[in-house]
Amino acid sequence: MPCCVSPPPLLFLLLSLCVFRMSHSCLPDTTSSYKFTGIVCRLTYPAAVVLNEKTTKVIEAAFKHTKYPSMKGEKSLLFTGRVTYGLDNLEIHNLSIGRSVFELHPGEGIAMEISNVSAVFRGTIQYGYGSWLVNLAHSVDFEIESQIDLGINPKLYCSEAKVAADTSDCYLNFHKLRLHLQGDREPNWLKKLFTDFITFTVKLVIKGQICKEINKVANLLADFIQDMANEFIRIGDISVDIGITTSPVITANYIESYHKGLTNYNNTSSAIRDSHFDPSQLTEDRMLYFWVSDQVFNPMLTAAHQEGYLKLNLSGTELSELFKTSLSNAMPEFIRKCLLESGSPELRVWSSSVPYLKTSTLGTRVWAQASGQLDCGSQGTLSFQTAVALDVTVSYSDKKVFLHSNSSEVLVLHAEILSQNQLLDKAQIEFIREAVEKIGIPKALSVLEIVITNELDQQGTYLFDIFNPEVFPRDGFVLIQMDFGFPHHLLVDFLRKTLE
Numbered sequence: 001m002p003c004c005v006s007p008p009p010l011l012f013l014l015l016s017l018c019v020f021r022m023s024h025s026c027l028p029d030t031t032s033s034y035k036f037t038g039i040v041c042r043l044t045y046p047a048a049v050v051l052n053e054k055t056t057k058v059i060e061a062a063f064k065h066t067k068y069p070s071m072k073g074e075k076s077l078l079f080t081g082r083v084t085y086g087l088d089n090l091e092i093h094n095l096s097i098g099r100s101v102f103e104l105h106p107g108e109g110i111a112m113e114i115s116n117v118s119a120v121f122r123g124t125i126q127y128g129y130g131s132w133l134v135n136l137a138h139s140v141d142f143e144i145e146s147q148i149d150l151g152i153n154p155k156l157y158c159s160e161a162k163v164a165a166d167t168s169d170c171y172l173n174f175h176k177l178r179l180h181l182q183g184d185r186e187p188n189w190l191k192k193l194f195t196d197f198i199t200f201t202v203k204l205v206i207k208g209q210i211c212k213e214i215n216k217v218a219n220l221l222a223d224f225i226q227d228m229a230n231e232f233i234r235i236g237d238i239s240v241d242i243g244i245t246t247s248p249v250i251t252a253n254y255i256e257s258y259h260k261g262l263t264n265y266n267n268t269s270s271a272i273r274d275s276h277f278d279p280s281q282l283t284e285d286r287m288l289y290f291w292v293s294d295q296v297f298n299p300m301l302t303a304a305h306q307e308g309y310l311k312l313n314l315s316g317t318e319l320s321e322l323f324k325t326s327l328s329n330a331m332p333e334f335i336r337k338c339l340l341e342s343g344s345p346e347l348r349v350w351s352s353s354v355p356y357l358k359t360s361t362l363g364t365r366v367w368a369q370a371s372g373q374l375d376c377g378s379q380g381t382l383s384f385q386t387a388v389a390l391d392v393t394v395s396y397s398d399k400k401v402f403l404h405s406n407s408s409e410v411l412v413l414h415a416e417i418l419s420q421n422q423l424l425d426k427a428q429i430e431f432i433r434e435a436v437e438k439i440g441i442p443k444a445l446s447v448l449e450i451v452i453t454n455e456l457d458q459q460g461t462y463l464f465d466i467f468n469p470e471v472f473p474r475d476g477f478v479l480i481q482m483d484f485g486f487p488h489h490l491l492v493d494f495l496r497k498t499l500e
Helices: 030-036 045-052 055-065 189-230 294-307 316-322 333-341 426-458 488-499
Strands: 039-044 071-077 081-096 100-105 109-130 135-152 155-159 162-166 170-181 238-241 254-259 262-265 288-293 311-315 346-351 356-360 363-375 381-397 400-417 465-474 477-485
Touching (some): 030 254, 039 045, 045 477, 055 189, 071 189, 135 189, 170 189, 294 356, 311 426, 333 381, 356 465, 381 465
Antiparallel strands (some): 135 170, 238 262, 288 477, 311 346, 346 363, 381 400
């Protein structure tokens, strides 16, 4: 599921949780956007603390992969002449990063400080000194010892139909920046004159390039997340637009993003115009919250029905084993012979009307019509149609999705043996009704559990450490809340694909 993305310090805070592709611009007013919002993600401060630990890895990568331009310059010195210089092949070595801390600034953005960044810059330098008495020119290797504190204050805003971050408020404080020529720790007066002269210029170049690289890495990460998330809620030709409806909200305790949740199928898109989200519906006790409206689920069910995904085929031993379930009604002779004597019985079941769901505090009630055919070979085919209503709740544990039917109502609308044009009698219809309720519905839910779990696994959900996830049905929406551990593989994949 989705949420929002920002550069450091929360590059990884929102790494696998958020995207921001949109089909049109963000709404300027957060409250007015609620009615167009299908999915809400709230990431609380405890989650930020856990995930911020990974931020230093991105900062480290930004330092290491920064490309430093060649520098040239000169300065006239009073009474003595002029100093010229050129720096080439600047590289970073022996990088270590100290402590990282951050704060959420309500209504503004994020503040981060990384202290005690220690590194050695190495390269080649050409320098010269000229006057009316003497002209000197040298080309030597050099190294620069540095100890830096880094600060970044990204601001989130809307740009080109997505959330962007302005990282221009980036600063470096140099506690040490010492240039040595060929390892000379005690330079003579001329070298010291030269090194003192260019130190200020080196500071500006290092600051500018590192801040530029941090912004670049942030944008690369944003693209990486978008590409990954675009495939997250997609089955075949059915996809869900989880772009945001307005800019994320930042408080001292959480970051909250608002997503469309629109189903795209067959060149059409669903619409949400009367959603009823309110921030008070979420708390701040857990690390991560998802609020999902019924108006997200129903268009997805419609598309799945139209695409023919809501079907189930059973045959052979698997089918026969199902009917060993103890039922209170006697099995009709036709079905008994079909299962035992036809050799290869086959049952096909599919949705014959668009399913519809509505969530309340009791659970999510689903209404649908299901048709089926039991093919018994030469013995003929049993055809039936039912209307089903069931209450479903969802849970997630051991990295698997579980669907629970608390109650169900089944009405047999029609049943006949096609080859004989024979309608079933009342007792036979009652058997079919009970079989659908006690065999068909549990089997369909168990298959759906596997399908949903597999889809989540394909997106890497199983790589997350998800702790005590809870799913609560509410009036018109579902609330999901959990704690989690950061999936290190996402950081590795990002750094490998974008920086190597």
